[in-house]
Amino acid sequence: MLNRFAVILAAGQGTRMKSHLYKVLHPVCGKPMVQHVVDQIELVQADKIVTVIGHGADLVKSQLGDKIDYVLQEKQLGTGHAVMQAEEQLGKQDGTTLVVCGDTPLITAETIEALIKQHEEEHAKVTLLTAHAEDPSGYGRVLRNDDGTVAKVVEHKDATDKERLVKEINTGTYCFDNKTLFQALKRVNNNNVQGEYYLPDVIEIVKNNAETVAAYQTPSFEETIGVNDRVALSEAERIMKSRINTAHMKNGVTLIDPKQTYIGADVQIGQDTVIKPGTVISGSTTIGANCEIGPNVEIINSRIGDNTIIRQSVVSDSGIGEQAVIGPYAHIRPQSELGDNIKVGNFVEVKKSKMGDGSKASHLSYIGDAEIGQDVNLGCGSITVNYDGKNKHLTKVEDGAFIGCNSNLIAPVTVGKNAYVAAGSTITDNVPGEALSIARARQTNKENYVARIQEKQNNHGRKD
Structure with missing residues (x-):
């Protein structure tokens, strides 16, 4: 079995949560979202897990402990930039690297294992985790070639009317050949409106090198939900x-x-x-x-x-x-x-x-x-x-x-x-x-006590 690595993206502030609590630390069924993700990755026996942290870094470290590595993304300049921060830990390694967001608490070890297995069996350089969405609005569409490989991923706003009919969507979870990933990241630029480095740009770079881009479609769309609010x-x-x-x-x-x-x-x-x-x-x-x-x-x-x-x-x-x-x-x-x-x-x-x-x-x-x-x-x-x-x-x-x-x-x-x-x-x-x-006062009964009290009260009233 090839070496397995994982990069968890957990640096975003999560402003839409409108909370003082760092987004990936919000609990789902009593456990922080990012802890759910780590626990599932551990079940597939990853050799090394690197968590990219930013806002709330110390709190995330306190939650996850010292069993995984951390890298700091001081400025949030996109998902590609986040993965770049793990180059020192992983850049020279041979193997397969899973990239997953820390706000996807529903993803399971079974799905991760199936994704990695397909990636390795097809000798792909990139494998996308995809899902079937009845309402794919807002999601990037995955367009496939006749042989099942990925032709391209097109964002909803850029898709044609025909492409928007496609219901297979990109979930934002990927498997990469590790060295290919970090080599391609060096070629990703930030020539976009947001001025950020996007991880999906690696897909196009790999395709232009005539390398295989595959996709594994999970049968459970629910697993892929990202929590943003x-x-x-x-x-x-x-x-x-x-x-x-x-x-x-x-x-x-x-x-x-x-x-x-x-x-x-x-x-x-x-x-x-x-x-x-x-x-x-x-x-x-x-x-x-x-x-x-x-x-x-x-x-x-x-x-x-x-x-x-x-x-x-x-x-x-x-x-x-x-x-x-x-x-x-x-x-x-x-x-x-x-x-x-x-x-x-x-x-x-x-x-x-x-x-x-x-x-x-x-x-x-x-x-x-x-x-x-x-x-x-x-x-x-x-x-x-x-x-x-x-x-x-x-x-x-x-x-x-x-x-x-x-x-x-x-x-x-x-x-x-x-x-x-x-x-x-x-x-x-x-x-x-x-x-x-026995530690109590001895009982004393005072006979005719009520009558004497009433007589005193009556006498007091007559004096007035």
Whole structure:
């Protein structure tokens, strides 16, 4: 196999997005557009990926990391000029170079592979990725010779009436013989209204040298969509969402209403899990088999074990074990680790805490900065009071402990194994294992209190 290289064009500002966020960093299904492109190119085993950056350069580097190379296009002088910036990295290499825009998040590795394969099989110097467009208005038309090779590419504004009837369009993604590409770029000029160096001019230069220009037509026009404004971004989101949801359903996941289910590009879900409407799952989330998620659940960057149920709740940056029941209306905040067979019920908030297997907080509790052992029962209204106004402190509740309703555990404090805390207690000292701790005022009943109060009020009224 020939060496494979890729140049990603990601230097444009994207003024039509009307955003402070650099265009290629706008997310589609939770992942920046340019990251989608890089991920697909990596699947075809490119030997080197060079990203051309300009506006927002540091942000793009931060997103993509150091696994790829970068070149800076200080002035945006056209697509040809952008590729020229990669000459130092690629100019002397033998092989095939893919050039693709960073704002085409829907392109797939399968299409890229097919494009490269046709390019190499036909020994072409340039191969265009084309598509069939029912409405090709505004696109450059691809005109072919009788043998299927490309005769020319004509822009819509320059096309004749007959040429405008052609529905095969140039998508702006190309394969080049690498050395031919950089040799031809030296001959591209900027004698045009915009004063820019256009990459498609390489096609004409190659044809004038009697070299082969080929084209691969993708069966999916949708893959070729370039995102230049918020309308196109919304369309890309719709298509990507449908693609992701379809893949999960084909892999054995039930989506009750796919149109009302939002799943990120990197989410993994086990077989026979049911996702109900209104659910949003994003980031690097992994959900096990036979789970029930939703309705109206948000899960972000979390791990969910097999046979777990989550309803009307939010889980972020946390782990939940198997056969757990979460919700409704629970909030599992970052850095929480919940074990197997646990229950976190309605209006319970868990933050940066661990709950051991079999433990329960069924309703109306706050568990923050805590280590809860196995088989612990936290009664209604149990609170770990973790913040003293300056620092956070740890609460420990050991295995088998029972915390009565409306109890405050003032951290730092430890409740020992199998201990009991009486309802309504405010615990400020450690509770030994097996002990019962009662920390509340003794009840006093004042008989005939209401009658005495009323008599005083009546007497006061007569004096006036």
